[in-house]
Amino acid sequence: MVVICFRVISRYVSQRRPYCVPGRLLSTVMPSEVTSRFLILYGSQRGQAQSIAEEILEQAKEHGFVADISCLSQADKYNLEKETNPVVFVVSTTGDGEPPDTALKFVQKIKNKSLSRDHYAHLHYALLALGDTNYQNFCNGGKTIDRRLQELGAKRFYATGHADDGVGLEIVVEPWIEGLWEAIREALAEMAQSNQQGFASPESAQSSNVESAAQENAESTGLEVNLHLMKLRESDSQTSKQVASSASERAETELKAVGATTAPLEASLMRSLPPLSESALSVPALPPPYLNVCLVDAPVEQDSTSCIKEAFQEVPISKAVQLTRGDAVKTAILLELDISDQHFVYQPGDSFDVLCPNSPSEVEELLQRLKLTEQRNCCVELQLHKDTKKKAAQIPAYISEKSVLQHVLTWCLEIRSVPKKAFIRALVEHTEKGDEKRRLQELCSKQGSADYNRFVRDPNVCILDLLRAFPSCSPPLSLLIEHLPKLQPRSYSAASSSLYQPGKLHFVFNIVEFPACPEHPERRGLCTGWLADLVSPILQPYGKTQAPTESSAPLSLPKVNVRLRPGSSFRLPSDNSLPVVMVGPGTGVAPFIGFLQQREKELEENQEAAFGETWLFFGCRHKDREFLFREELERFVGKGILTHLKVCFSRDVSEESEPSPRYVQHNLLLHSKHIANILLKEKGYFYVCGDAKNMAKDVNDALVEIIGTELQMDKLESMKTVADLREEKRYLQDIWA
Numbered sequence: 001m002v003v004i005c006f007r008v009i010s011r012y013v014s015q016r017r018p019y020c021v022p023g024r025l026l027s028t029v030m031p032s033e034v035t036s037r038f039l040i041l042y043g044s045q046r047g048q049a050q051s052i053a054e055e056i057l058e059q060a061k062e063h064g065f066v067a068d069i070s071c072l073s074q075a076d077k078y079n080l081e082k083e084t085n086p087v088v089f090v091v092s093t094t095g096d097g098e099p100p101d102t103a104l105k106f107v108q109k110i111k112n113k114s115l116s117r118d119h120y121a122h123l124h125y126a127l128l129a130l131g132d133t134n135y136q137n138f139c140n141g142g143k144t145i146d147r148r149l150q151e152l153g154a155k156r157f158y159a160t161g162h163a164d165d166g167v168g169l170e171i172v173v174e175p176w177i178e179g180l181w182e183a184i185r186e187a188l189a190e191m192a193q194s195n196q197q198g199f200a201s202p203e204s205a206q207s208s209n210v211e212s213a214a215q216e217n218a219e220s221t222g223l224e225v226n227l228h229l230m231k232l233r234e235s236d237s238q239t240s241k242q243v244a245s246s247a248s249e250r251a252e253t254e255l256k257a258v259g260a261t262t263a264p265l266e267a268s269l270m271r272s273l274p275p276l277s278e279s280a281l282s283v284p285a286l287p288p289p290y291l292n293v294c295l296v297d298a299p300v301e302q303d304s305t306s307c308i309k310e311a312f313q314e315v316p317i318s319k320a321v322q323l324t325r326g327d328a329v330k331t332a333i334l335l336e337l338d339i340s341d342q343h344f345v346y347q348p349g350d351s352f353d354v355l356c357p358n359s360p361s362e363v364e365e366l367l368q369r370l371k372l373t374e375q376r377n378c379c380v381e382l383q384l385h386k387d388t389k390k391k392a393a394q395i396p397a398y399i400s401e402k403s404v405l406q407h408v409l410t411w412c413l414e415i416r417s418v419p420k421k422a423f424i425r426a427l428v429e430h431t432e433k434g435d436e437k438r439r440l441q442e443l444c445s446k447q448g449s450a451d452y453n454r455f456v457r458d459p460n461v462c463i464l465d466l467l468r469a470f471p472s473c474s475p476p477l478s479l480l481i482e483h484l485p486k487l488q489p490r491s492y493s494a495a496s497s498s499l500y501q502p503g504k505l506h507f508v509f510n511i512v513e514f515p516a517c518p519e520h521p522e523r524r525g526l527c528t529g530w531l532a533d534l535v536s537p538i539l540q541p542y543g544k545t546q547a548p549t550e551s552s553a554p555l556s557l558p559k560v561n562v563r564l565r566p567g568s569s570f571r572l573p574s575d576n577s578l579p580v581v582m583v584g585p586g587t588g589v590a591p592f593i594g595f596l597q598q599r600e601k602e603l604e605e606n607q608e609a610a611f612g613e614t615w616l617f618f619g620c621r622h623k624d625r626e627f628l629f630r631e632e633l634e635r636f637v638g639k640g641i642l643t644h645l646k647v648c649f650s651r652d653v654s655e656e657s658e659p660s661p662r663y664v665q666h667n668l669l670l671h672s673k674h675i676a677n678i679l680l681k682e683k684g685y686f687y688v689c690g691d692a693k694n695m696a697k698d699v700n701d702a703l704v705e706i707i708g709t710e711l712q713m714d715k716l717e718s719m720k721t722v723a724d725l726r727e728e729k730r731y732l733q734d735i736w737a
């Protein structure tokens, strides 16, 4: 990162810091003995931890270090048992506080109970955990690894960072990385000192020779980098001044043009105001390009979709029903998938992934903006730049060899993703007009962080929005492939039981709507918008839920690609006699329909089956418009399968004298005694499904309050009791942000 004054100077100085370690070490450590090597290990589910790890790798070079990088799943590429250099972990969290799939084996390995307390006594590490405070188990993936490494004697040489995707990872990530270099230097010096005091093995002596050579090498590169940065700084501050004056001139002209003399101009995606518009900027280093892209006019021989569809099964959608009345604010749709021809075994509570394409109109617009409409059917051939400065550069595995351009933009790249600052920095180089260049520089700069959050991150701006806002920006296709992440499948919870409805899989979703805002036009969520369009020919309107008859069923049913998500713990207790409390407002009720269907069937098959109490807390805005699965839930109550159905409607005016509860958490509080009994005396289960941002947090707070009140505990104690419930897997969440 960084190009201005004080940072450039401190960077320049920092190249020599391996020799300028703190006083107590300076006298004992010789320069050639201080190695500059360290290892980066990342565990990432959707690529953010990986790209931060790669950013650390890039910056390492500039700071005079030699770093190796590996995914935690590539166990053959590193060996922590013998690692003598500092290790930097970057680990995200997925599911309900789980480590990412790529870190699972590693976590299993370090959790092995037979490992001794000093197993990692030789290890010096730092850890950056990524998470999202919208989820209860904030950063738990990283915290789990951190805790276990401590238990096994590893030494933490730098305070653990906990970055929150809910407010912007960069708020923690950027300063954490800034402080990392000094910390590694100190750790290296300390380790070298310990070695000198007699712990050095012949192996490490050998490696330190190699490393000091590498360090010299890195230092000379570092010097060049700094000279380059100095030059950039000079030219940048000139540009800043020029652009700043032209920005205020432009603002004035615009004011005059609209005849306004006093009304202040507002900042926007395209325009900044002082002080930012007049500030010198610290912009990130230009990410090194690493891909050569050739568009080859050749016939496509293989099915280029095969690589992304691997592990997915294509299934017909046999039914689609609108569950909400026409005047509901959100439209909920139930889909029934026909999985009878597939080997697709699921349990109630499981969730699964759906592959969805980008919108054809957005792909078309992108092709036009890239001036590639004529080449849409060309094969995209990717090669690594021979002399790229990007370390660990790889051709994206999710773009198969013979893919055509239109297919790549439709199925492989997340074109709706919010461009990261590094991407915006790279766009600057492909922008002609000075004022547009300047604004892009601001948006990726340290000084422009608040503007980036306000005009890019919060309104979910995507690359197309940027290209619309900055007409002189004309990036090459290679830049998009380098910077856009892989298009991710979307997850949904099963809303059925396969025991109850063999060969069928149900799920429910709300069509997500993003209203128009100054940064982008109105649009729908990528997958939910696509699904809604896909099923519109077979959609049964609200209130008509009968199965399609032979004659009314269309000849060809729409199809989707689905894949079961493994490892769910969101399951009914194995002991049927235990009571359960389920909290699922809105579409969050989905998995509980599966639970209750399962029990209905089990009871049908065995009249003797005895189930514990079942409580369901449901809520929505209006009883008449959005009470999803009302009839089915009432049937469960009638059959005694659901013993307590507690509903609340946040926007209905209560007709009763007593004010009725507004949200599920209020309803929970009304039944405190029962809930506390179920969870703490009867060892029951507590399930929450739905929105993480507000509901799941409020429900958690309500639970803390319930336990505190009923057991007369102080807040800290009741929070600990709730944490214990999670640990015992009796408090389970299936939530989304």
Ligand SMILES: Cc1cc2nc3c(=O)[nH]c(=O)nc-3n(C[C@H](O)[C@H](O)[C@H](O)COP(=O)(O)O)c2cc1C
Binding pocket: 043, 044, 045, 046, 047, 048, 049, 050, 092, 093, 094, 095, 096, 097, 098, 100, 130, 131, 132, 133, 135, 136, 137, 138, 139, 140, 165, 169
């Ligand atoms: C399905 C899903 C589940 C998540 N669960 C949690 C969680 O339980 N706790 C948490 O702190 N963050 C959670 N997150 C947030 C991610 O850890 C965060 O967005 C992170 O930046 C993702 O990094 P990655 O792309 O490297 O996986 C979750 C994100 C998703 C998409």
